Amino acid sequence: MTVQTTQAPKTPPPTQPVSLSSASRTLARPRAGGVAALLVMAALLGFACWTFVDLRINVATSTDSASNAVDFSRRMFPLDFPPLGELLKLCGQTMAIVVCATALSVVLSLPVAVLAAGNTTPHPTARFAARGVIVLARAVPDVVLAIVFFRIFGLGALTGILAMGLHSVGMVGKMYADAVEQIDEGPRTAVRATGASRIQQLISGVLPQVLPALVANALHRLDINLRVSVVLGFVGVNGLGFAIAESLGSLNYQRGMALALVVLVLCVLVELLSGAIRRALLRNTDAGNRRAAPGWVPAPRLRAEGVTRPPAKTAAPDPARINPPWTPRRARRAGYAVTSLLALAACIWGADLSAGQFLGALGNIVHTLGLFWPPETGGILPTLLTDLFVTVKIAFAATLIGAVLALPIGALAARNVSPSPATATAFRTFVVLVRGIPELVLAIVFVVITGLGAVAGALALGVGAVGLLGKLVADSLEEVDPGVEAAVRATGAARWQVFWSATLPQARPALVGHVLYQLDTNIRSATLLGIVGAGGIGFDLLNASRVLEFGVVTTVLLLVFGTVLLVELLAVWLRRIVR
Known part of the structure; x- marks a missing residue:
């Protein structure tokens, strides 16, 4: 409904009510697909929890493997360096x-x-x-x-x-x-x-x-x-x-x-x-970007409000100079580049790369690629599909382990969230140490401790995810706009209120993307862990390559590619809605 008036004031008084039409333009429109995205994320979380039960990852399994862990530690020490x-x-x-x-x-x-x-x-x-x-x-x-x-x-x-x-x-x-x-x-x-x-x-x-x-x-x-x-x-x-x-x-x-x-x-x-x-x-x-920091007011606006500001002291430009001067910042960046x-x-010199080796072997590309086509099943397609589903379950269970552990660890590693610099440094160090351990080495350790199967793969990828996801979470929390945090803090909010009201909402799209990226990474990593007996389709992949069944290798690749593609499309959709 439109209300007509004979004469409208040029500047409405402060007490004048705002019309419904203008107020509606200030309200944020609900993002299309928001409910569907929440339902999908809830379904993914539910499936991840189900994989825990199905793979039998529980305290009883860890207790039964304690003796194997003690035996492995005895066989590992003392370390023997070359x-x-x-x-x-x-x-x-x-x-x-x-x-x-x-x-x-x-x-x-x-x-x-x-x-x-x-x-x-x-x-x-x-x-x-x-x-x-x-x-x-x-x-x-x-x-x-x-x-x-x-x-x-x-x-x-x-x-x-x-x-x-x-x-x-x-x-x-x-x-x-x-x-x-x-x-x-x-x-x-x-x-x-x-x-x-x-x-x-x-x-x-x-x-x-x-x-x-x-x-x-x-x-x-x-x-x-x-x-x-x-x-x-x-x-x-x-x-x-x-x-x-x-x-x-x-x-x-x-x-x-x-x-x-x-x-x-x-x-x-x-x-x-x-x-x-x-x-x-x-x-x-x-x-x-200091000029774009919160609280900075441009000079034209100050002049319009009757406020004068002394001009900034700048050096007179040299008309003969073409290139910018060598400031410490420019010298530092040039040093990094050099x-x-x-x-x-x-x-390149240490890798002993040879252009002759590369060019001389190009003629074998067509023949080698021909070995991988057409795809073949080798009569084990039901086994491949079953092992692919095991790989997906390992990836979901590992992502859940990594997310549950990495979110609090990453928050404590972020300097703008951690209660003290010493705490942030300690958790950053812990994340670095965890990330430094290769997942394949973790898989071998867990295979020795828990035995062959998917449990070892899920635990190895879960621990590895703490390092990667913890770093990504910490970086995302540190890169939020500090002005929003300062505004909430100025109201007298406590540290945890600032985190939940200002820090986490800004980092939420990035966090969702990081978890989905970790799921994508775990699906591919779970494929490789089968090499050492950690369950999944990786064992079929390695076995096919050893017996020169390259058509089966291609079939495994297509199955993994289709799975990764579905996860990628889902991640793009969720990321666009949550942003």
């Missing part, structure tokens, strides 16, 4: 392969992410194709890629670099695409208004905003690849992983666990480096 020279050689080989693989994934992921992001893709078809490439890269396990490249390129670092590099595009490309979609469109629009081309818009309007996320995700993937290298050691990739596989294969737990401890130390060092660089990037970003390039060059 000679220092051999140990340094293994560490150098591993780091060279991991760094080169991560660099390859970053180079390949940048164009894929630009095409996959909804605000930078040139066409919806290109976005769909890029998202398909990302999902496909995540669905194909590292071990399968290593098997394929081993038949093409033989032994050497090149096999591990290509396997980890191409597989990492699945995660790195997805993270980069999400970062691009969340940028502020203002700078890009301003650059476009000057007549800049699409490439210039990306370089000037998009890249500066997502650079901290690009570096942080690259360092995060470097840490993951370091642990993945242990898995690839079981299929012949050189380095610490291969040495661990040989030791555990001969039941030499003293040497195998000693080498696993070395991997843990390397992961901790990489995490410390990653954290230092990430904090430097966030500090630089905050310094550059150090990174030197480290990459050293790793």
Whole structure:
């Protein structure tokens, strides 16, 4: 209903009631699909709880396995480290392969992410194709890629670099695409208004905003690849992983666990480096965005309100200067770039990569890929489907374990939530230590303790998820807008009230995305844990590759790919609604 008046005042008095039409525009509209999203998330949670009961993960199982844990600890100590020279050689080989693989994934992921992001893709078809490439890269396990490249390129670092590099595009490309979609469109629009081309818009309007996320995700993937290298050691990739596989294969737990401890130390060092660089990037970003901080008032508004502000003291510009001056911040960023390039060059040299080996083996690609097509079932399709369902149950149970433990641990590790800096540092250290233990090593330990089966796989992935998910939760809580927290705190709210009213609501979309990402990761990781007897379809995958039934390998890949694709589509839908 519209109310007509003969004369409306130019400026309504403060006591004038607001019309229904104007008030309705200020109310947030309910997001379509919100109820359906809640029902779906409740169903997923219910299924995860059911897997606990079905897999018989309970206190009784842990109690029965206590004696096995004591026996394993006796067989593991004292640790047996190799000679220092051999140990340094293994560490150098591993780091060279991991760094080169991560660099390859970053180079390949940048164009894929630009095409996959909804605000930078040139066409919806290109976005769909890029998202398909990302999902496909995540669905194909590292071990399968290593098997394929081993038949093409033989032994050497090149096999591990290509396997980890191409597989990492699945995660790195997805993270980069999400970062691009969340940028502020203002700078890009301003650059476009000057007549800049699409490439210039990306370089000037998009890249500066997502650079901290690009570096942080690259360092995060470097840490993951370091642990993945242990898995690839079981299929012949050189380095610490291969040495661990040989030791555990001969039941030499003293040497195998000693080498696993070395991997843990390397992961901790990489995490410390990653954290230092990430904090430097966030500090630089905050310094550059001080004008946008809460409470800042632009000068035109002050002048309109009759308030004068003294002009800022700035140095007179030098008309002869073309490049910006070398400030400490610019020198620091240049130092980071030069150090990174030197480290990459050293790793390429240390990996002993050969262009001749790569080019000479390209002729075997068609023949090798032909071995994997067409897909075959080998007469065991019912077994494959049953084992695939076991893999899904392992992934859901592990995700539930990881989420229940990681949410409080991650909150206490966040500096803006933790009651003290010492508490945040302690929980950050705990998360780093847990993340440093490769899931495959955890699976071997739990297989020895609890026996063969899905329980060992669920426990191994659950403990591993605490490290990854705990870090992601802590980072998401630290990256919320501090102005909202300060506003709630100014009302006299307690720490827990600020957390539930200001911090958690801002981080909720990211937390939902992290849990779904962990589920996706656990499905693929559960596939690999079957290699060591931790249940699921991974055993069928490894057995088929050993007996050269490559058609069955392709069938397993298609089954895993379909499962991962469903999880990806569900995650995209939930993330869009919860945002």
